[in-house]
Amino acid sequence: MNELIESRRCFNGEQRRYRHRANTLSCDMQVSVYLPDQAKSQPLPAVYWLSGLTCNDRNFVEKAGAQRIASELGLILIVPDTSPRGEGVADADSDSLGQGAGFYVNATEQPWRAHYQMERYVTDELVQWSADTLPVNDKRAIAGHSMGGHGALTLALKHPHLYTSASAFSPISHPTECPWGQAALSAYLGEDPQLWLQHDACVLLQSKRSHIPMRVDQGLADPFLTEQLNPQALEKAAQVHQAPLAMHYHDGFDHSYFFVASFIETQLRFHHHYLR
Numbered sequence: 149m150n151e152l153i154e155s156r157r158c159f160n161g162e163q164r165r166y167r168h169r170a171n172t173l174s175c176d177m178q179v180s181v182y183l184p185d186q187a188k189s190q191p192l193p194a195v196y197w198l199s200g201l202t203c204n205d206r207n208f209v210e211k212a213g214a215q216r217i218a219s220e221l222g223l224i225l226i227v228p229d230t231s232p233r234g235e236g237v238a239d240a241d242s243d244s245l246g247q248g249a250g251f252y253v254n255a256t257e258q259p260w261r262a263h264y265q266m267e268r269y270v271t272d273e274l275v276q277w278s279a280d281t282l283p284v285n286d287k288r289a290i291a292g293h294s295m296g297g298h299g300a301l302t303l304a305l306k307h308p309h310l311y312t313s314a315s316a317f318s319p320i321s322h323p324t325e326c327p328w329g330q331a332a333l334s335a336y337l338g339e340d341p342q343l344w345l346q347h348d349a350c351v352l353l354q355s356k357r358s359h360i361p362m363r364v365d366q367g368l369a370d371p372f373l374t375e376q377l378n379p380q381a382l383e384k385a386a387q388v389h390q391a392p393l394a395m396h397y398h399d400g401f402d403h404s405y406f407f408v409a410s411f412i413e414t415q416l417r418f419h420h421h422y423l424r
């Protein structure tokens with residue numbers, strides 16, 4: 149099953165929504181896609197956007213205002229949901245676990261492992277779905293916010309052949325050492341912290357020599373800055389291991405999509421430079 153379920157004119161392009169059967173997740177998934185008009189005459193590069201806790205595929209496309217600059221630059225935006233969904237899919241009474249909180253890992257533990265395979269979904273099935281469904285070329289970037297910023301950085305570091313560049317707003321930078329990350333990684337991967345290391349951008353920067361250009365934007369009025377996000381740990385790991393990370397701090401900005409909307413143009417121009 150692969151259906152176009154909504155299409156609306158937006159700047160010089162179309163804001164679409166698809167529903168498709170996701171075999172890796174064993175459920176149906178909704179994906180939002182922004183398709184600039186340039187795609188009518190040539191295949192275009194794509195930016196994959198990964199959203200944060202409590203989000204689905206709509207938060208970014210309705211709040212970030214990314215379509216205007218994507219239409220100018222000729223970038224297709226591909227925005228998946230943040231977890232598997234449905235009545236038969238395990239859930240938790242928490243904003244940071246279960247539906248809306250897939251953390252972009254492949255769960256190995258019960259009751260999660262039957263559906264929560266978000267790393268494989270994003271890096272494998274969604275890439276193939278995009279090639280089969282959309283006028284994409286073979287250039288891709290990945291970006292995200294908060295939990296999705298963690299996803300963008302870790303998936304780019306683990307799958308560097310897939311992406312030309314990666315960026316994040318307010319990422320959960322060191323999930324093995326923060327409450328959101330520890331709760332999710334222990335549930336999805338088991339209690340042994342050694343099993344979590346491959347899903348922490350700070351650790352991946354230490355163990356892999358990364359050449360992928362990365363940009364992070366972080367608001368300094370973000371209420372989650374110290375307890376959950378820890379951008380300084382990421383900055384330090386990148387410095388020590390000479391990884392190409394540009395960290396930008398912004399006075400007065402919080403964790404919301406008002407912050408994302410303020411700098412999404414900067415991040416899309418960053419990706420466009422490498423995708424050309």
Ligand SMILES: N[C@@H](CCC(=O)N[C@@H](CSC=O)C(=O)NCC(=O)O)C(=O)O
Binds near residue numbers: 200
């Ligand atoms: N209530 C939760 C945090 C909810 C929240 O702030 N979600 C953010 C992402 S946080 C990290 O992944 C978000 O994007 N919300 C949707 C939106 O449209 O703003 C808590 O405090 O634990």
